[in-house]
Amino acid sequence: MSIRALVESEYARQTEALTSNEAFQMLETGKADTKAYNVFIANVCKTHLRSPQILAFLYSVAPPASTEDVKHNMLEELGLDEEGIPHPKLLIKLAQHAGFNECEVKTLEVLAQDELKRMTSEQILYGSMKEIGLSALLETASFEWMLSRLASQMAKFLEKHRGISKDGLDWFLHHSEVDIRHAEEQLDSIEEYVKYYQFDQSHFESILELTFRENVFIKRYFGEIALARHSGMLD
Amino acid sequence: MRIRNATFYALKIPFVESFSHSIKTRKFSDSIIAGLTSEDGAVGYGEGVPRSYVTGETVETCLDTMKNRLWPAVAQIDYSTIASANDLPKIPEIKKDGVIAWNAAQTAFELALIDCLLKREKRPLSTILPPKRQTVIYSGVITSSSKEKAVQLAKYLKLFAVKQIKVKIDGQNDKERLAAIRDTVGPDISLRVDANGAFDVKQAIGVLKDIVGIKIDCIEQPIPRGNVSDLAKVKAESPIPVMVDESLVTLEDAENLISAKACDFFNLRISKCGGVSQTLQIAKKAEEAGMRLQLGAQVGETAVLSAAGRHVAAYLDSLEFVEGSYGTMLLTEDISDEKVDFGHGGKAPLLRGEGLGVHVREEILKKYADKVIECGKVK
Numbered sequence: 001m002s003i004r005a006l007v008e009s010e011y012a013r014q015t016e017a018l019t020s021n022e023a024f025q026m027l028e029t030g031k032a033d034t035k036a037y038n039v040f041i042a043n044v045c046k047t048h049l050r051s052p053q054i055l056a057f058l059y060s061v062a063p064p065a066s067t068e069d070v071k072h073n074m075l076e077e078l079g080l081d082e083e084g085i086p087h088p089k090l091l092i093k094l095a096q097h098a099g100f101n102e103c104e105v106k107t108l109e110v111l112a113q114d115e116l117k118r119m120t121s122e123q124i125l126y127g128s129m130k131e132i133g134l135s136a137l138l139e140t141a142s143f144e145w146m147l148s149r150l151a152s153q154m155a156k157f158l159e160k161h162r163g164i165s166k167d168g169l170d171w172f173l174h175h176s177e178v179d180i181r182h183a184e185e186q187l188d189s190i191e192e193y194v195k196y197y198q199f200d201q202s203h204f205e206s207i208l209e210l211t212f213r214e215n216v217f218i219k220r221y222f223g224e225i226a227l228a229r230h231s232g233m234l235d
Numbered sequence: 236m237r238i239r240n241a242t243f244y245a246l247k248i249p250f251v252e253s254f255s256h257s258i259k260t261r262k263f264s265d266s267i268i269a270g271l272t273s274e275d276g277a278v279g280y281g282e283g284v285p286r287s288y289v290t291g292e293t294v295e296t297c298l299d300t301m302k303n304r305l306w307p308a309v310a311q312i313d314y315s316t317i318a319s320a321n322d323l324p325k326i327p328e329i330k331k332d333g334v335i336a337w338n339a340a341q342t343a344f345e346l347a348l349i350d351c352l353l354k355r356e357k358r359p360l361s362t363i364l365p366p367k368r369q370t371v372i373y374s375g376v377i378t379s380s381s382k383e384k385a386v387q388l389a390k391y392l393k394l395f396a397v398k399q400i401k402v403k404i405d406g407q408n409d410k411e412r413l414a415a416i417r418d419t420v421g422p423d424i425s426l427r428v429d430a431n432g433a434f435d436v437k438q439a440i441g442v443l444k445d446i447v448g449i450k451i452d453c454i455e456q457p458i459p460r461g462n463v464s465d466l467a468k469v470k471a472e473s474p475i476p477v478m479v480d481e482s483l484v485t486l487e488d489a490e491n492l493i494s495a496k497a498c499d500f501f502n503l504r505i506s507k508c509g510g511v512s513q514t515l516q517i518a519k520k521a522e523e524a525g526m527r528l529q530l531g532a533q534v535g536e537t538a539v540l541s542a543a544g545r546h547v548a549a550y551l552d553s554l555e556f557v558e559g560s561y562g563t564m565l566l567t568e569d570i571s572d573e574k575v576d577f578g579h580g581g582k583a584p585l586l587r588g589e590g591l592g593v594h595v596r597e598e599i600l601k602k603y604a605d606k607v608i609e610c611g612k613v614k
Binding site: 118121122123124125126127131202203206207209210213214219224225227228231232233234 | 253262387395396578579584602
């Protein structure tokens with residue numbers, strides 16, 4: 001199987017697991033309570049608030065052939081492109097529309113930063129930056145691939161069942177349109193990356209498997225307990 | 236220092252994926268965390284991992300013993316500053332009614348007292364256990380599984396440049412799995428096996444002769460805990476060095492194993508052996524007898540036991556293998572601010588923070604607590 005096909009197949013598997021997850025379906029069908037919607041919104045914010053920093057890292061390790069795409073993606077996240085909308089601000093707006101107060105919004109920013117600090121501080125199992133870069137690229141691209149397919153759906157259930165106005169859902173709406181292009185570009189970037197850094201198939205497959213050993217979407221959007229139920233580790 | 240109150244958390248932290256050996260398949264950690272608060276407000280955390288097939292303790296009996304027997308005794312003691320490794324806090328002995336030893340319960344208390352005493356004085360455990368090395372090198376573990384799964388795990392460990400690997404064996408297709416793992420990792424990686432007592436004497440000798448060509452550095456617990464003379468028979472005929480694990484729980488076990496010349500290696504595990512103090516006593520006995528050493532770990536242990544293990548591993552003179560510090564490689568979430576997992580090459584640095592060197596997050600304890608027991612001052 002080609003690199004692209006392998007990656008897309010993994011992304012499809014991860015996305016399918018997310019949409020068939022009970023926690024996701026509760027939100028989608030309106031059976032969840034307000035607290036569950038708020039936890040979901042908080043988790044989306046925590047996951048993506050530091051995306052510009054992650055993209056800056058990916059930019060620094062990008063092969064020459066994909067540098068421009070990654071740079072454009074990063075500038076777009078920062079609001080330094082022609083549209084001028086910083087994506088973290090859209091996430092803050094989402095939290096505010098959900099009724100999060102100033103202190104709660106600040107907490108989300110602190111938690112997102114803490115996660116970055118933790119990632120930077122921990123011992124690394126991989127032996128080189130090229131491997132860490134590949135894993136980060138695979139995970140980042142997986143979110144764009146998933147969001148390009150599900151962001152509208154998520155926006156819809158937040159509007160319908162949580163009463164968030166369209167204005168508050170800009171982050172989702174923006175991602176549902178923009179990420180269709182990004183997702184395709186990211187798949188190109190992954191192929192370029194693998195070629196440029198001369199990963200052999202087995203090496204690449206191991207990093208792909210390790211990156212998606214857990215369902216990253218369920219873990220980040222619904223937490224460890226939902227993930228454990230999904231993987232059968234908890235009843 | 237007197238302890239004002241204690242809280243015991245029976246945890247249920249899910250694993251990333253299940254972990255199997257010949258006796259048990261586990262999907263979550265079932266550690267017990269003891270949180271002790273001194274009269275002047277210092278807080279220390281300890282951990283014990285009860286295993287019915289190792290010490291005879293279960294989570295329920297361990298919690299009951301901690302609450303009703305150890306806590307009333309510990310609460311009466313005025314603990315003094317720890318001056319040296321010979322001066323670690325003593326946990327009152329309790330009757331071994333129906334168990335081999337209450338070692339997990341004792342360990343949870345001992346580690347919490349060490350953490351509390353040292354945090355109160357803003358000192359790391361390394362001031363009591365001066366490190367002999369700056370980096371601890373850990374082994375990887377491959378669980379009982381299909382050949383395909385074993386090869387996949389071996390590939391990951393090779394990618395992480397882990398130099399020593401332990402493979403769980405269970406009498407099912409062991410030779411083929413081991414050969415496939417050896418092919419994957421190459422000739423220079425140290426492989427050892429752990430049977431968790433899966434064989435009888437005859438079977439064990441047969442298996443050992445069968446796998447000797449795969450270059451196996453040692454076999455852990457080939458037969459169940461029992462008569463040491465059976466183990467001595469296996470050792471006498473084995474072409475591969477023999478390590479004891481479940482057979483070694485108490486100091487008395489260590490003495491019997493040494494005098495029967497029943498093994499080549501001791502596998503020390505802090506929770507199994509009753510805490511740092513008893514682990515060091517067994518290690519001393521082993522070193523005097525020329526016994527080789529491994530510092531093992533409990534499957535599913537959290538950052539607390541891993542941190543204690545890191546200090547002991549750095550302190551002991553001669554240690555050939557170290558296990559543990561798997562952290563979030565196995566647990567879906569660990570309980571401390573700091574991750575204590577090992578990194579590339581199995582390497583992990585010394586812990587320099589106060590006490591055991593980790594800050595336990597109470598919100599994580601509460602998140603995964605299956606049961607919480609609070610104990611106040613005993614009158």
